[in-house]
Amino acid sequence: xxxxxxxxxxxxxxxxxxxxxFSVERGEVLGFLGPNxxxxxxxxxxITGFIPPTSGRVLxxxxxxxEKPTAAKRLIGYLPExxxxxxxxxxxxxxxxxxxxRGLRGSAxxxxxxxxxxxxxxxxxxxxxxxxxxxxxxHRTCFAQSIIHDPEVLVLDEPTDGLDPNQKHExxxxxxxxxxKKAIIFSTHILEEVDxxxxxxxxxxxxxxxxxxxxAELRRRSELAGAVTLRVSGVNGAAVRERLSQLPTVKRxxxxxxxxxxxxxxxxxxxxxxxxxxxxxxxxxxxxxIEELHTEEGxxxxxxxxxxxxxxxxxxxxxxxx
Amino acid sequence: MNSWANIKTIAKRELGAYFTSPVAxxxxxxxxxxxxxxxxxxxxxxxxxxxxxxSFFVYHPWLFLFLVPAVGMRLWSEERRSGTxxxxxxxxxxxxxxxxxxFLASWLFLVLALALTFPLWISVNYLGNPxxxxxxxxxxxxxxxxxxxxxxxxxxxxxxxxxxxxxxxxVVICFFLILAGWQPVTTLLDxxxxxxxxxxxxxxxxxxxxxxxxxxxxxxRDVLFFLSLIGFALFSTGVIIRSRRAG
Numbered sequence: 346x347x348x349x350x351x352x353x354x355x356x357x358x359x360x361x362x363x364x365x366x367f368s369v370e371r372g373e374v375l376g377f378l379g380p381n382x383x384x385x386x387x388x389x390x391x392i393t394g395f396i397p398p399t400s401g402r403v404l405x406x407x408x409x410x411x412e413k414p415t416a417a418k419r420l421i422g423y424l425p426e427x428x429x430x431x432x433x434x435x436x437x438x439x440x441x442x443x444x445x446x447r448g449l450r451g452s453a454x455x456x457x458x459x460x461x462x463x464x465x466x467x468x469x470x471x472x473x474x475x476x477x478x479x480x481x482x483x484h485r486t487c488f489a490q491s492i493i494h495d496p497e498v499l500v501l502d503e504p505t506d507g508l509d510p511n512q513k514h515e516x517x518x519x520x521x522x523x524x525x526k527k528a529i530i531f532s533t534h535i536l537e538e539v540d541x542x543x544x545x546x547x548x549x550x551x552x553x554x555x556x557x558x559x560x561a562e563l564r565r566r567s568e569l570a571g572a573v574t575l576r577v578s579g580v581n582g583a584a585v586r587e588r589l590s591q592l593p594t595v596k597r598x599x600x601x602x603x604x605x606x607x608x609x610x611x612x613x614x615x616x617x618x619x620x621x622x623x624x625x626x627x628x629x630x631x632x633x634x635i636e637e638l639h640t641e642e643g644x645x646x647x648x649x650x651x652x653x654x655x656x657x658x659x660x661x662x663x664x665x666x667x
Numbered sequence: 668m669n670s671w672a673n674i675k676t677i678a679k680r681e682l683g684a685y686f687t688s689p690v691a692x693x694x695x696x697x698x699x700x701x702x703x704x705x706x707x708x709x710x711x712x713x714x715x716x717x718x719x720x721x722s723f724f725v726y727h728p729w730l731f732l733f734l735v736p737a738v739g740m741r742l743w744s745e746e747r748r749s750g751t752x753x754x755x756x757x758x759x760x761x762x763x764x765x766x767x768x769x770f771l772a773s774w775l776f777l778v779l780a781l782a783l784t785f786p787l788w789i790s791v792n793y794l795g796n797p798x799x800x801x802x803x804x805x806x807x808x809x810x811x812x813x814x815x816x817x818x819x820x821x822x823x824x825x826x827x828x829x830x831x832x833x834x835x836x837x838v839v840i841c842f843f844l845i846l847a848g849w850q851p852v853t854t855l856l857d858x859x860x861x862x863x864x865x866x867x868x869x870x871x872x873x874x875x876x877x878x879x880x881x882x883x884x885x886x887x888r889d890v891l892f893f894l895s896l897i898g899f900a901l902f903s904t905g906v907i908i909r910s911r912r913a914g
Contacts (some may be wrong), residue, residue: 390753394756395756395913397912416759416762418758418759419759421757423754425750425754425757427750429750429751429753430754431680431749433684433687433688434687434747441680442676444678445679446676467733472884490754598713633739
């Protein structure tokens with residue numbers, strides 16, 4: 346549904362988006378991650394046709410955003426960053442306007458508004474003007490606007506920003522549910538949302554895509570992924586470390602915690618032994634009292650940091666040299 | 668799909684925005700008060716002993732100079748400031764439809780304010796036998812002039828997110844258009860000796876084109892002047908919006 350090819354956007358001398366390519370199919374929810382200023386919003390603005398790309402192209406449902414903007418825009422629902430809405434209109438008036446712009450009239454319009462209001466829980470504020478709304482309601486009003494025409498493509502720029510935990514949960518649920526039939530892109534810098542709602546995630550840093558995969562795939566890139574954490578009682582740390590380091594499958598061992606009763610240790614696998622580490626450790630530990638033993642999945646925040654940080658350090662060094 | 672339907676939707680929202688905020692009421696009241704003041708005090712409506720609305724129309728270029736930019740300044744700068752421009756321009760409408768829709772809404776609003784001066788027309792008909800054709804022409808000219816000022820306000824409003832700047836710049840441009848046909852200015856340009864420049868500037872003057880309407884003459888050239896001014900300013904609005912989007 347959405348195809349982005351080699352998208353570039355320069356502001357003056359700064360390359361805000363630098364050759365981004367990806368595609369999103371129907372039934373996919375793509376999480377768009379990245380530090381602040383990485384180019385997430387700029388990319389989304391180009392996808393929705395708000396700003397034209399410097400080079401590269403965007404296809405939405407087969408329509409080129411530059412050549413056939415109206416046809417492409419008709420397929421998209423868009424929630425911009427900060428959820429703007431006409432402050433002097435009532436929620437109903439605003440949604441009615443959004444519906445009319447999308448070509449809905451009469452009973453189709455009423456139904457569309459009703460559906461959007463129900464999905465976004467806007468009933469209590471329907472006849473209030475937008476500038477009297479709390480941030481959460483305002484946000485959901487703009488969200489309702491983006492889904493009013495039941496679009497095939499949804500582009501959401503930080504849809505959960507400024508919502509309380511309950512509302513965040515609701516919005517994530519909504520995204521996941523709608524993602525079954527639509528192509529959705531949403532940006533966030535809350536990593537737990539990726540697990541909660543995405544089928545795939547892209548990490549973007551300084552205008553470039555630095556990672557692209559399912560949340561599980563991304564987690565596997567974590568240093569932690571595949572490591573085994575275990576808790577053994579009745580022995581000391583040195584003994585555990587010695588026993589573990591003798592195993593051919595273990596690359597490195599760290600003792601996380603040690604007290605009078607038990608030792609918590611973590612063993613990192615050698616690169617070619619994926620999956621068998623836990624079993625080999627369990628076998629090696631026979632006779633000891635193992636209280637806990639599990640294989641780590643890897644953590645997204647760690648992947649995120651390791652992908653977006655080291656480059657930063659490099660560039661800082663490079664600029665120092667200059 | 669249907670550009671006229673889109674224009675109407677945009678215009679409807681825009682017009683609604685005037686009336687849901689106090690802007691419309693404040694503007695209409697002030698406009699009517701000032702109209703009355705100019706017509707009766709400065710224009711000496713009664714002392715003239717003349718059954719016409721000349722003393723009413725003659726002040727319109729000056730009255731509109733400040734009031735029309737006040738109506739038009741928010742057209743685009745408000746969208747930009749509140750970020751709703753991002754919604755508007757990602758909807759399945761063209762920038763043109765948005766520009767024309769917004770412009771028509773505010774123009775309609777100004778025409779409505781102008782129409783509310785009808786008690787003057789009733790009074791002058793009660794007091795004497797005015798040339799109603801001439802009065803009608805005056806209203807047409809006045810509406811066209813308001814539209815021209817408004818299109819300039821739309822253009823300056825697209826330049827900035829700051830309404831005050833939009834207001835001041837459009838007042839200055841409109842003021843220039845008033846001065847352009849003014850006798851002292853033409854004399855000054857005469858002294859420079861560049862004939863084409865003098866003629867060009869003089870032909871841009873709003874006053875000369877508006878004068879004919881007041882006298883009850885609708886000249887196609889005057890109508891064309893105002894319409895092309897509107898067309899040009901709206902076209903510039905489009906160019907400015909496009910270039911600002913390109914960042």
